[in-house]
Amino acid sequence: MKLQDTFNFLKEKYCSFWQFKERGASLEIITPFATANSKAISLFFTTREDYFIVSDGGWLFQEMYDVDLDFDDSHFTKMFDNYLELFQISQSHISGNTAYFIKSRNHIDLPSMVSRLAQFVQIIVAISVISNDEKEPSKSFKAEANAFITEVKDLITEDWKLEHQIPLAGIRFPSTLRKSNMTVVFSYITGTTTDSFISSAGKTNLNCGIIDKQGYKHQYARKVALINDLSGGYDAKKIPIYLEQLNNVDHQIVWTKREEIKSLIYEL
Template identity: 25%
Template sequence: MDNIFETIVQAYQSLWHFKDYGNTLEIITPVATVNNMFVSIFITKRGDNYIATDGGWIDAGLYECEINWKANVFNKIGAFYLESFEIQRIYVKERTFYYKRIDQLELLPNIVFDLANFVNAIVSSANIQFVSDRVDMTFKKEVRGYLRREFGVDRFEYDKPLSDNMTIRFNAIERNHRGVNLINFVSGSNSSYYASSLCRSNMNFQLILPLRDRYSIQNTVTLLDDRKRSIIESPQVQTYYDYLIDNQNDKNKVILWSQKADLAQAI
């Protein structure tokens, strides 16, 4: 049994890493979030106090998620974890820092452990889509209103499949004498929701490709909500966005909402 214990301890210890920044020590813990990122905790000493913080990484989006404290469900979850782990927060240099403070060196591992688990809980919770994304629904409503005003009330069908025997739905379908144009709307209140919306849109267009001639599909258009640049430029979204841009052509087009006037030439 001693060998088992030593094996586990050695393996666990090897997962801890440190980076020394002079007055600050970064501890890269073995605590991993649901999106497979290891939690880092930053230690500084001020006077007689040792302070452990998340380094502002949650607020900066370095865990590839966006914390929406205004969302009713998440606000309750966040408040629960803040209270349970006795975490404090402070806004410094346009960024929120979550932290714990201690004045006894021997208790420092305790606050590192608490803060690491808090970061994991918050980041992991933010990656769960509890309800339909309201931003996504609001964007759909806004786009539909724009299409009706600019192109006429009856020009598009909304959230329907191409035929009754198909399960794939598209946000807007235009049928004309030349064929069919398909539009999908991409939006989301945080990086995870946005990336999910982008992937779903791209997958639906990929699935319809073999049936392009059968349904006389002329153009597919991905309409991207670009009003919140921090989301569309986040690492979690950028990979999928770059793929979409690299693969666009005369038949598969990408249009930003800020350039929605280009829709007239795309369909």
């Protein structure tokens, strides 16, 4: 089915509120659906081999809807995975980007595919905009840490590749640096209260232990915990004893000494 045929087919199924734009080998479908933060939802149709494919074009992952997919939040991750399964949506990871898509060999399924994916985007954005006082400082530190690691990557002359939120052994780490068969995994420890800080530390140790036990240990050159020692939850008297228990982490680097990351990468 050609793009123009697809346009006519979908236009027949939907009303005039739907708009379409040809973008190379893809057709952008501008739906009348809006997100909770008033962004119009666009989807992208293309064909590959015998399949008709509708995807979000990587817009969710690229934060085109002005929301961050907070996979560090276990509640968000659980809901996200549930909706992936509910709407029968697949995902692909290409060049550091993640796209969510539905495919079928039957063009008759196209209206259903478009509706399902649009609803999925709508729901995920709605979940993402729900925030509380605990999440906002954590997101701010995550953004700062990601920006610093990006800066480190840009200073490195070796062929390192930076990726964010790419799933490794079923776990999403905020940042990874890759070079050939070598990977450096970064996990962030932060919190506005002592309890939330300790919980963050425990989650980091657990996740790093899981990738070891699932047989991925040989693929990781280093597992690094970047610790926000400027956060409200960092108590210099209480926290160190918990950080001593991070036996699954190779390196602990506090935020105020983050320049040590550069030395660590240069040594690899």
